[in-house]
Amino acid sequence: MRKIRTYNEVAHETGSRILEQVLEQRGRLESRLSSIRAIVAVVSGKGGVGKSAITANLAAALATRGARVGALDADLNGPSLGRMLGVAGIALVDREDGVEPAAGVAGVRVMSMDLLQEDDAPLRWRGPDGDGFVWRGVAEAGVLREFLSDVAWRDLDYLLVDVPPGTDRISRLLDLVPQPHQTLLVTTPAEISRFVVAKSARMLRDAGVEGVGIVANMTAYMDPAAGTKPLFTADGALALARETGLELLAEVPFDPELGASTDRGRPFVLERPDSPAAHALETLADRIERGKGGRLSP
């Protein structure tokens, strides 16, 4: 059989310049992120645990302390962060050096697919009919890359990235930002949540991601009439912390008003700062400030 040189044995560039373009994209991403003090990934793997509400409230809490905060909604298919931070319908200013993000409550700079689409429009892609599974994930990764690199985030203390459910979505972020300064693993006390989020914890551990902590959401029900009641019978968040050795950073009780105010684009930490849920979120903001890359980190 004749010997044909392998791909790696052929060093000569073909002139198609694909590699150069990919490297240029990488360079642009690194350059953009270099002006951000700390990237904080808010992940779970599980849907419905309150990642976006935690992200919105945390962003507002940090911003009201004087931090320069950006919030990136990485949930392209079900964006909600923009509305929670009060920027629905705001136009993005189109500049040569990047797209200016929308200014939300407390001056949080926000980027979300919600800002780019009609309200009832699902995320759909131009492209050939059929076989979308082959390229759709690549396109989504490309859009996330552009949200990071082509938005004029400018100098930030914190960029919070709200990552949608699914461990694959966490991987997608890590492909672009291999080592976020801090990663919040959001779960609830429910056993099924522990089961799913444990997979994300393992994935983060296997990827060598440092600075991971657990946020237990909906740990109790704040009944306006009857006071605090348990919402779940299990203690999945504590069990997850024990199993993984990860620190439990905060326990945020469920307050019906938290959802309502966040839906109105007014984060709960601003609307009801004296509530137990807001106190828990402020505790979480403290931990971020003192964590890796934080303004108060040692």
Added chain:
Amino acid sequence: MKFLCIPCDEVMGFAERQLPGDGTMAAVFTCPGCGHEMAMLTNPMETQLVSSLGVRVGGRTVPEQPMELTRMAVTDGREHAFAEPAAGNATSTADHGVAGPDAGTAPARVTWDDEARERLSRVPSFVRGMVKRIYADWAKDNGIAVITTELMDRARSELGLEGM
């Protein structure tokens, strides 16, 4: 992806790209040794896969624009999702022809005649700012002060703005 001319044992070099408009692509490669040409033909799905990476086979004729992939790939883009910078606050050359360091012979300001402006207004607003900037930068680079529809056609041809 590389193409090897087996008789010459030479890597074939990229020569030309054609997008006929049906979602397919032809990329021509030439052997530097014997001059043999071959065309790589991709079907719509393969073409889409490459463009989803935000790259162009053969390289770019204009720099990648901010959020270019998002604007080109997403359907149902919201009207007025993007706004132009307020006058006097622009870093783009699209409106004001702001002279850059290489603008020795460039016009101080690029303007659009009525027909060109009308044609530009028909570009979906989701991509209009990006398209406007590309034409304006091309005009500046070519020392053109007033953009007409004829010049827009010339720019499209020179820059290979397929799909824009």
